[in-house]
Amino acid sequence: MIEWQDLHHSELSVSQLYALLQLRCAVFVVEQNCPYQDIDGDDLTGDNRHILGWKNDELVAYARILKSDDDLEPVVIGRVIVSEALRGEKVGSS
Numbered sequence: 001m002i003e004w005q006d007l008h009h010s011e012l013s014v015s016q017l018y019a020l021l022q023l024r025c026a027v028f029v030v031e032q033n034c035p036y037q038d039i040d041g042d043d044l045t046g047d048n049r050h051i052l053g054w055k056n057d058e059l060v061a062y063a064r065i066l067k068s069d070d071d072l073e074p075v076v077i078g079r080v081i082v083s084e085a086l087r088g089e090k091v092g093s094s
Contacts, residue, residue: 002053002060002094004051004053005050005052006049008049021038023059023060023062023081024079026083027083028081046066046067046069049065050062050063051063051064053082060085061083063077064077066078
């Protein structure tokens, strides 16, 4: 079973931040062979939030929600990941 957390960036512990950056790098940079700067300055600003999915103390799913300073603007959902080991398990739909 996946344990979900919805955290404001100020609520992230160092180990949670490390885990999410590690998973993003593993999927986006290494697995998908997209050598780009993943750390873009939006992780720790404003009212941005991080959705983390844990299974057996391992981060297995993640998404980032960027909130605009303008409350009338929609949020942007990005950096959506499910670890390779759990793909096909419908983790994203939970």
